[in-house]
Amino acid sequence: MEKFQRGKGNGLTDLITSFWQTYNTLIYTIFVHGMLALSIYITLACGQLSLGNAAFMGIGAYTSALLTMKMNAPFGLSLIAGGMMPAAVALIIGIPTLRLSGVYLAMATLGFGEVVRVAFLNMSITGGSLGLNGVPLKTELWHLVLVIGIFIYFFIRLRDSRFGRILEAINEDEVVASVMGIKTTYFKVWAFTIGAFIAGVAGGLNAHFTFFISPREYGFEPAVDILTFAILGGTRTLWGPLAGSTVLTTLPELFRFLGPYRLAVNGLILLLVVLYLPNGIVSKETFKNIKKIFNGSGCLN
Amino acid sequence: MKRVLELTEVYANYGHIQALKGISLTVNEGEIVALIGANGAGKSTALNTISGIVRAAKGKILYKGNDITKSPAHLIVRGGIVQVPEGRAILKTLKVIENLELGAFIRKDPLQIKKDIEEVFDRFPILKKRANQPAGTLSGGEQQMLAIGRALMARPKLLLLDEPSMGLAPLVVKEIFNIIQEINKNGTSILVVEQNARMALKISHRGYVLETGSIVLGDSSADLLNNKKVIEAYLGG
Numbered sequence: 001m002e003k004f005q006r007g008k009g010n011g012l013t014d015l016i017t018s019f020w021q022t023y024n025t026l027i028y029t030i031f032v033h034g035m036l037a038l039s040i041y042i043t044l045a046c047g048q049l050s051l052g053n054a055a056f057m058g059i060g061a062y063t064s065a066l067l068t069m070k071m072n073a074p075f076g077l078s079l080i081a082g083g084m085m086p087a088a089v090a091l092i093i094g095i096p097t098l099r100l101s102g103v104y105l106a107m108a109t110l111g112f113g114e115v116v117r118v119a120f121l122n123m124s125i126t127g128g129s130l131g132l133n134g135v136p137l138k139t140e141l142w143h144l145v146l147v148i149g150i151f152i153y154f155f156i157r158l159r160d161s162r163f164g165r166i167l168e169a170i171n172e173d174e175v176v177a178s179v180m181g182i183k184t185t186y187f188k189v190w191a192f193t194i195g196a197f198i199a200g201v202a203g204g205l206n207a208h209f210t211f212f213i214s215p216r217e218y219g220f221e222p223a224v225d226i227l228t229f230a231i232l233g234g235t236r237t238l239w240g241p242l243a244g245s246t247v248l249t250t251l252p253e254l255f256r257f258l259g260p261y262r263l264a265v266n267g268l269i270l271l272l273v274v275l276y277l278p279n280g281i282v283s284k285e286t287f288k289n290i291k292k293i294f295n296g297s298g299c300l301n
Numbered sequence: 302m303k304r305v306l307e308l309t310e311v312y313a314n315y316g317h318i319q320a321l322k323g324i325s326l327t328v329n330e331g332e333i334v335a336l337i338g339a340n341g342a343g344k345s346t347a348l349n350t351i352s353g354i355v356r357a358a359k360g361k362i363l364y365k366g367n368d369i370t371k372s373p374a375h376l377i378v379r380g381g382i383v384q385v386p387e388g389r390a391i392l393k394t395l396k397v398i399e400n401l402e403l404g405a406f407i408r409k410d411p412l413q414i415k416k417d418i419e420e421v422f423d424r425f426p427i428l429k430k431r432a433n434q435p436a437g438t439l440s441g442g443e444q445q446m447l448a449i450g451r452a453l454m455a456r457p458k459l460l461l462l463d464e465p466s467m468g469l470a471p472l473v474v475k476e477i478f479n480i481i482q483e484i485n486k487n488g489t490s491i492l493v494v495e496q497n498a499r500m501a502l503k504i505s506h507r508g509y510v511l512e513t514g515s516i517v518l519g520d521s522s523a524d525l526l527n528n529k530k531v532i533e534a535y536l537g538g
Contacts, residue, residue: 165395169403172392179352179386181378181407181455 023253024141028209030249031144035202037229037241038151039195044235045164046191047171048101051223052093052109053199055116056086058218060200061207062126065135068208075138075208079147082204083197090196094189101174113223120215131214132207139209147205151198155238167191199226232273234280243281302329304363305459305490306351306382311360313343313350320346322514323360328459333481333491335501335522337535338511344494345387347511348461351492352384353377364459379407381458388467389444391451393437397428400436400447404454414454421450424480442473449480460484462493466500478504498535502526510535 036053043050064082067073073081097108120126127133158164166187169177178184207213225248233244251269255262277285306328313321320343328334338344349355351362353374362370369377391400401421405414422429425446431439436447445465452460462481466474474497482504485491495501502508502522510518510531518525525531 165399165403166406168395169392172394173386173390175354175386176390176392178354178374179378179384179390180403180451181375183373183375 025209026249026253027141028139028144029206030246031148032202032206033226033229033245033249034148034242035151035198035205036226037233037245038148038155038238039198039202040226040230041155041235041238041241042167042191042195042198043188044230045171046167046188047174048098048188048192049103049106049227050109050192050195051106051227052090052112053195053226054218054220054223055113056090056196056199057203057206057222058116058120058213058215059086059089059203061203061213061218062120062132063200064204065132065207065213066125068136068138069132069134075143079201079204083201086200086203087193087197090193091189094192095185098185098188098192110220110223113218113220117215117219120218126215129215131212133212135207135211135213137209137211139205144205147201152238152242159238163187163190228270230280232270232280234277234282236279236284237282240280240282247281302331303365304328305330305332305365306492307361307363308347308351309361309363311347311350311362312358313346313355314358315346315355320355320514321350321357324511324514324516326509326516326519328490328492330490331485331488332507333485333493333505335498335505335508336492336494336511337496337498337501337508339535340496341513342511343514344496344511345463348384348463348492348494351377352382352461354384375407378455381456382461383452383455383457383459384461385448385452385463385465387463389441390448390463391436391439391444394435396433397436397439397447398432400451401428401454404451407455417454417456421453424453424483425450442469442477445469445473445477446480449477449484453484457489459490459492462491464494464496466495466497474500498531499526 036057039053039056040050060082063085064078067078067081068075093112097105097112100108121129166177166182169180169182170184170187174184229245229248230241231244232248233242234240251266252262255265258265273281277283279285304327308324308326310323310325311321312319312323324347326334326336336344336347346355350357353369353372353376357370360370361368364380364382369380372380392403395403398418401418402414405417408414422432427443428447428450431443436444439447449462449465465477465481469477478500481491481493493501493505502525505522508520508522508525509516510525518528518531520528526536
């Protein structure tokens with residue numbers, strides 16, 4: 001960052017510098033949202049609709065922020081703790097709730113999210129409704145690139161692994177999976193816990209560049225936002241949620257010139273995507289349409 | 302003859318609805334037993350209760366003399382009871398070969414698993430041709446074959462078949478039932494649930510008739526085929 005700020009040589013560096021200064025938070029947020037989208041992707045990959053990921057993000061954010069603020073813990077360590085803490089919570093609440101499925105699991109995790117939010121509001125260590133002010137600014141771009149790179153690598157390896165196949169089997173038909181001898185609840189709890197870990201790390205990274213965190217950032221709305229990332233992007237591959245989160249984070253910025261209408265346009269675009277690409281942005285239909293367009297122009301020649 | 306499976310007064314409920322009202326039945330080693338009945342009689346529930354997908358509310362299920370009434374589904378599979386669920390019980394987005402590999406989920410002998418996959422391919426040559434296709438692109442008959450092949454990959458001692466003829470052309474049904482008999486000759490006991498009563502009774506040794514959750518008849522299949530009540534209600538003629 002400093003390198004950019006000092007550069008006053010030519011027009012290009014100036015341009016990059018001013019672009020970076022204006023949009024670095026947006027770029028950081030794209031990465032964090034990408035991780036959150038991945039965190040819900042793994043539960044969706046085994047057919048479970050969990051709305052607890054915003055709460056897990058919050059637990060991770062508070063854990064790591066408190067560790068760096070109060071204990072002066074090294075950043076790496078507090079990030080890992082920020083992942084482990086929600087993972088431990090997920091393990092505990094996952095065992096009873098993942099016997100549920102469908103809407104019931106969504107309701108249970110939604111309720112869990114509210115409990116967590118209210119806990120943040122009322123505990124003194126989390127600063128109550130004022131939240132935590134003055135979280136040290138430690139997150140740098142390379143941290144985000146590295147961490148999301150690790151997660152993406154994990155998901156690519158997962159796809160062809162035994163665990164990956166098991167999740168896909170559970171996603172398609174839980175009865176078939178269980179008569180194959182798969183202990184479905186066990187693997188669902190694992191997926192849920194891994195998702196919580198990823199969300200927690202994302203929360204930790206986020207807290208260390210926003211300076212300030214408060215309970216309302218981890219309530220109902222962000223929980224639904226995270227789900228929208230995955231649905232809009234498509235849940236067949238890991239690239240879908242990543243695409244969805246990037247688009248949904250960038251759009252409001254692109255439409256800033258529209259002033260008060262920008263949210264309406266944002267909603268309109270969402271509506272169009274859902275209407276014409278019901279399986280998400282990254283789906284077979286999209287590739288087919290792209291092919292059609294290319295073939296079409298080929299015919300003209 | 303040794304008893305493989307013994308159900309004593311088994312009850313099962315879905316909420317307030319009693320789906321099984323105290324059924325008792327046995328499967329002996331090396332037998333094919335048919336469980337016939339109309340839609341909603343509780344046939345599938347009976348199988349699901351045995352394989353642990355539905356919990357029995359009352360009664361006892363013994364497998365080779367061990368009480369499995371309260372065992373979870375994944376352990377029952379390990380014991381050697383493998384179910385082929387109703388409909389096209391395959392994983393449509395996975396390849397044919399991946400379906401078979403997952404069928405051997407509980408086993409840890411990779412070399413033998415490979416051999417068994419070849420054996421399934423010998424039994425169902427069409428599956429070999431389609432090995433690398435997504436299972437969802439298979440025809441109905443091929444999907445049913447894959448479902449049975451996948452169950453065989455777990456090396457069942459007792460195979461539970463839920464409506465293997467469902468939605469298949471008559472010739473394909475015949476083929477599937479021939480295969481079921483072959484599997485039985487190789488030493489696997491079979492409990493088959495069917496609406497196609499004639500076909501099921503033709504290949505089975507003994508049969509039970511299930512009506513609204515209770516077993517109303519149990520006899521050798523040959524006798525059931527000649528039973529007046531059965532002919533009227535299930536064989537149409």
